[in-house]
Amino acid sequence: MKKALVVIDIQREYVTPGRSFHIHGIGPSLENAFSMLQFARSSGWPIVHVQHIQDGDLFGRDSAGADFIDGFVPKNSETLAVKGNYSSFSSPEFERFANEHKDCELVVIGYGTTMCCLSTIVDGYHRGYRFALVEDACAAKATPSHTEASMHSHAVAILQPFARLTQTEAEMATAPALA
Numbered sequence: 001m002k003k004a005l006v007v008i009d010i011q012r013e014y015v016t017p018g019r020s021f022h023i024h025g026i027g028p029s030l031e032n033a034f035s036m037l038q039f040a041r042s043s044g045w046p047i048v049h050v051q052h053i054q055d056g057d058l059f060g061r062d063s064a065g066a067d068f069i070d071g072f073v074p075k076n077s078e079t080l081a082v083k084g085n086y087s088s089f090s091s092p093e094f095e096r097f098a099n100e101h102k103d104c105e106l107v108v109i110g111y112g113t114t115m116c117c118l119s120t121i122v123d124g125y126h127r128g129y130r131f132a133l134v135e136d137a138c139a140a141k142a143t144p145s146h147t148e149a150s151m152h153s154h155a156v157a158i159l160q161p162f163a164r165l166t167q168t169e170a171e172m173a174t175a176p177a178l179a
Contacts, residue, residue: 001105003104003105004046004097004104005109006110007033007047007050007072007109008109008110008117009050009110009116010109011065011066012064012069013058014141015030016064016065021058021065021112021141023139024148025149030069032134032137033072033109033110034071035168036107036134036168036171036172037109039171039172040107048080048081048093049072049073049074049081050091050094050110050116051066051068051082052082052084053066079097081093081094081097085119086120087116087119087124088119098127105130106130108134108163112138112140112151113140113152114151114154117159118155118158118159121159121163131163132165132166132171134167135152135156135165135166136167138152140152140155
């Protein structure tokens, strides 16, 4: 099956201490996300980078927190889809990308597992798209009553009926290149 990489909201809000969406334990998932991005690029997969932009300070148009994390800036050959809501399907550019690659499994990496990744996958599943979630290339922010790890594992469990669950190394070992 052909694959396309969906890179959701790999933005500075998640790595900036003191910000409300900061994920303290983001390091390992960010390394895995970077590995997946490099693999997809070298394998010739179509790639879409989703960027959350909204009014106000959080993911704000003029906020450094809305910028992509270094190493995750889209290349000219890759699609940029800007959204203002949780589901990536709220972006016309993303919807166009998904339609153009309906014959592909959409492989999701990024943040946060409990919000934008979950919303995109469930929304897309009901639209007829196929998804894979690279579990170790995603993470979730904590809530007052749940840790980051707990939030992430609960989101992954919820997504099980809607996406094929995979890990970075397994995905890179089994995924075909688009020759």
